[in-house]
Amino acid sequence: MAIVMIHCPETGTSVSTQHHASEAQFAAERYDNAAVRCTACGAIHRWTKSEAWLQPYRGVAEAVVR
Secondary structure (H helix, E strand, O other): OEEEEEEOOOOOOEEEEEEEEOHHHHHHOOOOOEEEEOOOOOOEEEEOHHHOEEEEOOOHHHHHHO
């Protein structure tokens, strides 16, 4: 399992979407109009699968804290 990540459009920081998925689950999921409250800027960002990537659990804390 990994965490689905996006970039904050305001700060460029990598942030967790709070979605967890395996590579197979991520490939099968649509994520057409998902939303997340950004830990970097506090705004709610809408995102799609094309804007997201999987981040293995190792290193996630660094990606979220930056």
